[in-house]
Amino acid sequence: MSLNRHPHPRTGLPRDPELAAAVGMARDLSRRRFLQRGGIGLGAALLAPNLLTACSTPGSGDFTFSNWVSYIDEDDSGNPRGKGTTLYEFEKSTGIKINYLTDFNDNDAYFNKSFSPLLGRGKTIAADVVAPTYWMAARLRGLGWLDKIDLSNVPNHKNLEDIYLDLTWDPGAHYSMPWQAGIAGLAYNPKLTGRQLTSANDLFDPKFKGKVSMLTEMRDTVGLTMLGEGHDPNKAKPDDIHNALDKIDKAKRDNQIVHFTGNEYLQGLESQEFAVCVAWSGDVYSLDPSLGIKFVVPEEGGTQWFDTMVIPKGARRKADAEAWMNYVYNPDHATRITEWVGYIPPVKGVREALEKAGGDSAKLANNPLVFIDDETKKRLRVFGELTQKDEIDIQTRFNDITG
Amino acid sequence: MAGTTNTSLRKGRKSTYGLLSPAILWLILFFVVPMATLLKIALSTKPDPWLPNYTFAWEWGNFSDAVSRFSSELYRSFGYAAVATVLCILIGYPLAYFLAFRAGKWRSLLLGLVMVPFFTSFLIRTIAWKTILGRNGPTIWFLEHAHLTGVTDFLRLTSNGSFLGTPQAVIGGLTYNFVAFMILPIYVSLEKIDINLLDAARDLYDVPAKAFRKIILPLSLPGVFAGTLLTFIPAAGDYINANLLGNANTTMIGSQIENLFLSESNYPAAAALSFIFMAIITAGVLVYARVLGTEELSA
Structure with a gap:
């Protein structure tokens, strides 16, 4: 599993497990993260499906964390449990065995396969910690399907970045502790666009007809389109959202936008099938720089998101889950994860730790996509909360458009 | 007694x-049990879309809603599958004929070659086409250097100088992936034909074309029928080719059913759509069996 190195975890792979494995393999063959991880050749990539079954076997540890794929540090051979990795060190220092799964590959699919059928009937799910995206965590909280984190077990909670303390659905962060955060903006290939892009409306520039892709993550795709229209997705009114959907629908019918993907768009960027994509920041960080792909937060703004650790109701190993949360909220431990995944850490002190380490780590400390400057920060918006009815109307229409 | x-x-x-x-x-x-369960869900409502409770309510509206919402995907699925099936017959029949009557000592080898691609996963083969036909791939490279993209665009083989993301690419993928299921049954039915029948026809001063029409074709129809079923049904339900080789305007019914289940958690609509899909296929197969006069099915 660890070999599927498409760093962005969200809606990353097709839902069909066989298809997902194949796409993951194809991706391995075509693209390799350039940071500190050579060593994985064709042979290892072809073994990926076997590893996939191997690492999703429950019972290999006591407490279970279901996370997105390629979302934690690995050793040089691509093993997330190898010596010196976060998982290895956690087990060594706490004595708690962790069963680390990477089966969380889609918020809605996990909700409909696991959360809703089990938690909705008062049963428990296999995982003690999961890392859904913020809006899914908010939904789970609203449904009463989360257990409250015992903060006395998590002294490092104090290292949580302040912005996460005043979420409307979880004031004080008693039910969720963010795992990683990121930005959705534009990724483009200057060789194909022939110019620098700065606007979210460049997605609709007829010059790029047939070479544009958008994300299947509704909030990012619709959010960026709304920003281009001059609407703030944080204060989204259903009418504005439907206007943005009209625009996307028309562009799709005109063959302006040709694909709606999870992070398969990376392959499209690499093969020059796509000139402009709605993209996630960490993905571009992981691309080979020689491709010349650029990521930009549009002048009208970009959307910000985070995936957050929550404890599903009735989790059997709650105390272990809290010990894990405490462990990864130690800035030194969080730094190791940040260095590998290239997303925005929600933990205070990571930047300082990176600067202190020097070398490549210090370079990362100055990466504007990992530590966002104030200028960019002003342009970032979190998609506003939707009522259940609006959410379903909008998601249904969005699915009709994306197919 | x-x-x-x-x-x-x-x-x-x-x-x-x-x-x-x-x-x-x-x-x-x-x-029977899964079908009954599916039907029950298709006739249910889900009062709260986020809770796993269904109320059985004879909700026939689920069916009409599914048809009106997904009519274009239904047309597309059956249209693509039909064209791909016809192409499979056009490619597969002559090939099977050659294998059965003309291949001689090469027969086993050639038959083996028909099977060889199946040693690799269906997905890998489809993804390979993506590479071969992609903008950065060898085919487009050749066409561009030979200044032929204008011609292929005109012939509708490419659009905007790209093979991928077109209905043609999806149909091509379906044809490629299912053609062997057409070749093998036709081959089997041709191979069973008694060569003496052809000799008899010749003795009676028949011309080869007529012998083909009067003897070989009728005797091979069961193979064509079986091949059509093996090609058309999975092709209509397939969405991998549409996902990998097509674009957002070529989605087929399979991915919509998946979306309804996993993304919208609208099980009743998904179940209704599955039923409609199965009903259309069953009806189509029965009509086809009657027209082609295959005894086992039309009896």
Whole structure:
């Protein structure tokens, strides 16, 4: 599993497990993260499906964390449990065995396969910690399907970045502790666009007809389109959202936008099938720089998101889950994860730790996509909360458009 | 006398049922029960979309809603599958004919070559086409250097100088992936034909074309029929080709059913759509069987 190195975890792979494995393999063959991880050749990539079954076997540890794929540090051979990795060190220092799964590959699919059928009937799910995206965590909280984190077990909670303390659905962060955060903006290939892009409306520039892709993550795709229209997705009114959907629908019918993907768009960027994509920041960080792909937060703004650790109701190993949360909220431990995944850490002190380490780590400390400057920060918006009815109307229409 | 026949028949019937019972049990468990469950869900409502509760309510509206919402995907799925099936016959029949009558000592080797691609996963093969036909791939490179993209665009093989993301690419992928399922049954039915029949035709001063029309074609129709079923049904339900080789305007019914289940958690609509899809296929197969006069099915 660890070999599927498409760093962005969200809606990353097709839902069909066989298809997902194949796409993951194809991706391995075509693209390799350039940071500190050579060593994985064709042979290892072809073994990926076997590893996939191997690492999703429950019972290999006591407490279970279901996370997105390629979302934690690995050793040089691509093993997330190898010596010196976060998982290895956690087990060594706490004595708690962790069963680390990477089966969380889609918020809605996990909700409909696991959360809703089990938690909705008062049963428990296999995982003690999961890392859904913020809006899914908010939904789970609203449904009463989360257990409250015992903060006395998590002294490092104090290292949580302040912005996460005043979420409307979880004031004080008693039910969720963010795992990683990121930005959705534009990724483009200057060789194909022939110019620098700065606007979210460049997605609709007829010059790029047939070479544009958008994300299947509704909030990012619709959010960026709304920003281009001059609407703030944080204060989204259903009418504005439907206007943005009209625009996307028309562009799709005109063959302006040709694909709606999870992070398969990376392959499209690499093969020059796509000139402009709605993209996630960490993905571009992981691309080979020689491709010349650029990521930009549009002048009208970009959307910000985070995936957050929550404890599903009735989790059997709650105390272990809290010990894990405490462990990864130690800035030194969080730094190791940040260095590998290239997303925005929600933990205070990571930047300082990176600067202190020097070398490549210090370079990362100055990466504007990992530590966002104030200028960019002003342009970032979190998609506003939707009522259940609006959410379903909008998601249904969005699915009709994306197919 | 009559009495004995009766008992022996009854006895026979008993043992027949006895022999059939594993199969019947299997069918009940893995066909009838799931179908009944599916139908029940298709006729239910889901009061709260986020809670796993369904209310059975004879909700026939689910069916009409599914048809009106997904009519274009339904047309597309059956349209693509039909074109791909016809292409499979056009490619597969001559090939099977050659294998059966003309290949001589090469027959086993050539037959093996038809099978070889199946040693690799269906997905890998489809993804390979993506690379071969992609903008950065060898085909486009060649066309661009030979300044032929204008011609291929005109012929509708490419659009905007790209093979991928077109209905043609999806149909091509379906044809490629299912053609072997057409070749093999046709080959089997051709191979069974008694060569003496052809000699007899020749003795009676028949011309080859007529011999083909009067003897070979009718005798190979069961193979064509089987091949059509093996090609058309999975092709209509396939969405991998549409996802990998097509674009957002070529989605087929399979991915919509998946979306309804996993993304919208609208199980009743998904179940209704699945039923409609199955009903159309069943009706189509029955009509086709009648037209082609295949005894087993039309009887």
